[in-house]
Amino acid sequence: MIGIVVVSHSRALADAVVELATQMTADDGPTVAVAAGADGGLGTDATAVAEALVEAASPDGVLVLMDLGSAVMSAELAIELADLGGTEVRLSPAPLVEGLVAAVVRAAGGADLATVAREAEAALTPKQSALGEPAAAAGPPGEDGPGPPEVSVTLTLVNPSGLHARPAARLATVLGRLDAEVVVAANGREADGASSLELLTLGTGQGTGITVSATGPDAQRAVDAARVLVEEGFGELDAGTG
Numbered sequence: 001m002i003g004i005v006v007v008s009h010s011r012a013l014a015d016a017v018v019e020l021a022t023q024m025t026a027d028d029g030p031t032v033a034v035a036a037g038a039d040g041g042l043g044t045d046a047t048a049v050a051e052a053l054v055e056a057a058s059p060d061g062v063l064v065l066m067d068l069g070s071a072v073m074s075a076e077l078a079i080e081l082a083d084l085g086g087t088e089v090r091l092s093p094a095p096l097v098e099g100l101v102a103a104v105v106r107a108a109g110g111a112d113l114a115t116v117a118r119e120a121e122a123a124l125t126p127k128q129s130a131l132g133e134p135a136a137a138a139g140p141p142g143e144d145g146p147g148p149p150e151v152s153v154t155l156t157l158v159n160p161s162g163l164h165a166r167p168a169a170r171l172a173t174v175l176g177r178l179d180a181e182v183v184v185a186a187n188g189r190e191a192d193g194a195s196s197l198e199l200l201t202l203g204t205g206q207g208t209g210i211t212v213s214a215t216g217p218d219a220q221r222a223v224d225a226a227r228v229l230v231e232e233g234f235g236e237l238d239a240g241t242g
Contacts, residue, residue, distance in 0.1 A: 002113050003056030004103055007049055007066040008096070009220045011037040016098050024169035030107040031056045032100075035078075040081070044071045047235050049078035053089060061088040061113035063103055065120065067096050067179040090117050100124035105169045105196040109176020109236040112218075119195060126200040151223045154214040159233035165196070167234035173195040174225050178218035193222070208215035 008014035012207075013187040014036035022029060033052035038045045056062050062084075064075050072091065079089050090113055092099060099120035159167060163186075174184045174192040182193030184209055191198035193212065204210060212232070214222040 001030050001058060001110065002060045002116055003033065003062045004107065005049070005052045005056050005062060005064045005102070006032060006096070006100060006174070007034065007044055007052075007064060007071040007178060008034070008036040009038075009042045009068055010045055011069065013023050013067070017100055020097070021100040023103055024105050024166060025108040025173055028108065029104055031058070034106065035074075042170050044074040046074040046077040046125060046140065047082060048059040049074050050082035051085075053078055053082040057087045059086055059087070063089065063107075063116055063120065064091045065094055065096055065099050073223075088113060092117055092183045094119050094120035094177060098127070101169075102195075102197050103163070105172050106176065106194070108173045109194055111176055111194070119197060122197060125197050129201045137152060138140070141200070149221040150215045151209060153223050153227055154209055154211045155227060155230040156210045157204055157210060157230060158207055159236040160206050162206055162208050163199050163210075163234075165200070167229070168199035169198040169227055170234055171226060172199060174229065175222055178222045180214045180216035180218040180222040182212060182214045182222045184210055184212050184226075185206075193226070 006014050006018060012035045016033050018034060022032060035045065035049040035052040037043065053062060066072050066075055070077055102123040103116050103120040106116045134217040157163065163171070172194050184191050184193045184199060184202065186202040186204050189202050191202055212223055212226040
């Protein structure tokens with residue numbers, strides 16, 4: 001699993017963002033190290049960033065998210081200072097809050113560094129969709145196009161708020177760990193089942209019907225896992241939503 005580093009001018013800001021993001025996954029999510037503040041005030045320190053990089057270092061790589069311009073410079077210098085033993089480090093232009101939430105969920109699902117980075121950089125998609133703004137255009141489809149799903153099931157969401165942030169994160173994490181390509185469809189839209197960001201764009205609520213379609217070796221496991229989560233209301237039927 002990749003590691004993640006948050007570089008911020010404010011320790012309070014960084015801690016709050018990390019708390020929000022890590023609540024989206026269980027205890028087995030990625031390591032998220034923080035380098036924030038300088039000398040007890042606002043600012044960034046390349047030495048502290050280097051220490052955070054070492055803390056988060058993983059054979060699968062490290063993704064770094066930053067807030068303001070000088071955080072980028074500190075992160076770039078930190079890569080030179082840190083002894084990472086060849087660990088790949090990627091500095092992300094993603095928005096800090098949305099990007100970190102997206103990255104933590106996708107990393108918890110076992111995605112590689114490139115996939116997690118793309119997910120973080122697309123983190124404004126749900127907000128753009130809600131505001132009616134165009135999202136970035138998708139790449140061209142493959143020549144053969146998608147094949148027919150091997151397994152498919154239609155389910156009705158019973159939890160109070162449908163696929164809001166936490167249920168979307170739970171579903172994406174579970175599906176991301178399986179060897180299957182999963183598409184979730186609702187309200188005339190489709191989403192990658194392993195992407196919490198895309199799931200949020202479906203605009204679902206309690207009583208919404210969703211269709212989960214899967215291909216690949218774990219297709220049946222993916223559909224079964226989705227069914228269990230939906231039927232159990234993502235654990236929210238007694239606990240309320242958040």
